[in-house]
Amino acid sequence: MAVIQLAGIERVFHLGDSVVHALTGLDVAIDAGEYVAIMGPSGSGKSTLLNLLGLLDRPDAGAYRLEGRDVTTLSPDEQAAVRSRRIGFVFQSFHLVPRLTAAENVALPMMLAGIPAAERAARVRQALKDFGLDQRADHRPDQLSGGQRQRVAIARATIMQPAVLLADEPTGNLDRATGDDVIHLLEELNQRGMTLIIVTHDPKIGTRAGRQLMMEDGELKSDSARPAAVAG
Amino acid sequence: MRSADVLRFARDAATGYPLRTSLSVLAMAIGVAAVVVLTSLGDGARRYVVEQFSALGSNLVIVLPGRSATGGFSPANALTTTPRDLTVDDAFALTRLPSVRRVAPLTAGNSEINANGRLREVVVAGTASTYFDIRSFKMAQGHFLPEADWSRGAPVVVIGAKIKEEIFGANPAMGELVRLGDRRLRVVGVLKATGQGVGGMNTDEVVFVPVSVAQSLFNTSTLFRILIEARSRGEIEAVKREVTAALKARHGEEDITVITQDAVLATFDKLLRALTAAVAGIAAISLAVAGILVMNVMLVAVTQRTAEIGLLKALGARAATIRNAFMAEAAMLSLVGAVTGYGLGLFGAFVLRQVYPVFPAYPPDWAVIAALGTALGTGMLFGIMPARRAAKLDPVQALMKH
């Protein structure tokens, strides 16, 4: 069953007089548990697509169904609730809150969701252990290496057990070895059933994914799952 | 998000930027402290004056020469025909009025007292035995001026505690002869120290002689004041009416002023209350300034933490949650500032009381409530705008900021 269904998605930006079609006529379906890499040249609309999938942005036209439910028509608060429980984000620049410890950063989504402190503490402890960060629980982001920071970010993205994990160039700020570790970590999560969507410039990472979506000028140029349908 | 978590998050955010936070707390604290200290000063002055007046005696009515509606001086008063002086006969005439319990004439001047080989300048008050009860004096030794015909007073003197101290020291003063100007007078009494007095006339530094003695000493036949005690508080107005009518009959015109302690007190009370409110208002302006500072601090916080706000939204924070977190932060800055300022203000008032012990410098309750309320109010009010701005941020744009 498709966890994500996009039909006729359009996203247009107006910059002064000029109009940028960041996404045009996008039809994609992604099944639960898939491992998808979104690739394409800079400015092709990858991040825009990921933001739409994460409900950080709304399309100008088209329908987006997440787990069978039309989410484009939801109110901002309903969308926030969906982001809270069904979607996890991993960013290129980690986006950890600098004044909070690793444990507090991981606990942040649960705190926002109103989960009691005792339950939060238990889940954070488990998560830090799973991600090999139990020695770093009380460290602030500036006391962590880049790889550790991204692991904290991934722990945070998955602590609410979302259906979909969205990662926008998660290895962009990491060296190759650390980047590979992070990719392996994400792949492990995917193997345990989490739908994983990674935006990447790195062809090596792209080929590891079960499915590649190639973007160009806001259009889906090719989809490895449907070679014939998109061609042309 | 739970309220406790909102508060903890806001607290961590505030303590995460110590300089910015301490500056806005300080601004708020100074504002509140200013209100507390200045109103302590103003209200202290009011209480001081009220206490001093109360020490004059109760049910007191004072007659002074010259026509004046308020007892103050104005150019208009100066232009009217010179009023007739008050005399001992005038005063005596008032003793027969129905609502009057006691009357004391009062004439005053400066002279030199010379005794026990020491010389000192003193204020000489010429009055009568009745003055003792009207002013509720207490004797340390002997008795006050003897009851006698006001126009033929005995050559006696009653001295204030400080005069006794400075002229006689530890030696007995009772029965001693002192020289006052060109008179030789016998000391018949020493007043108990009070430390009180109005208009620089501390009774500890005054010597009292019969009115006739003072008048011949200063070569005058006029009185400075006539002091009257009404039979009761309720009869003060009646005394005022009767005295005015009686003296109008004697002088042919209304050329005297009758003031009551109540009226003077009420005027001072009103004046000093208004003054206190005014300084409180001025000090409150600094609270508004502090509120604006809090707003700026919060706007800077929103700008600095734009990426964080974007992140919170990505992690599922609702707009209301973000608004509450920033509002809570602004409220905390104001609250901590207000409480700190209150403490500082109380300490300032304490120091004032140490430096001026006679001054009851305590902040009035209304000022404390108003200062704390204004501090919190402005802080919250000025916190709304930055909080709304934070809540309205577009998450995609916000996340791109670094």
Ligand SMILES: Nc1ncnc2c1ncn2[C@@H]1O[C@H](COP(=O)(O)OP(=O)(O)OP(=O)(O)O)[C@@H](O)[C@H]1O
């Ligand atoms: N907020 C915006 N306002 C105007 N134009 C925008 C905005 N966001 C994106 N665009 C434009 O939309 C197009 C797609 O941008 P997007 O960020 O999705 O590209 P990308 O594929 O992620 O590129 P990169 O690989 O460089 O990250 C670009 O032409 C970009 O300039």
Ligand SMILES: [Mg+2]
């Ligand atoms: Mg991008």
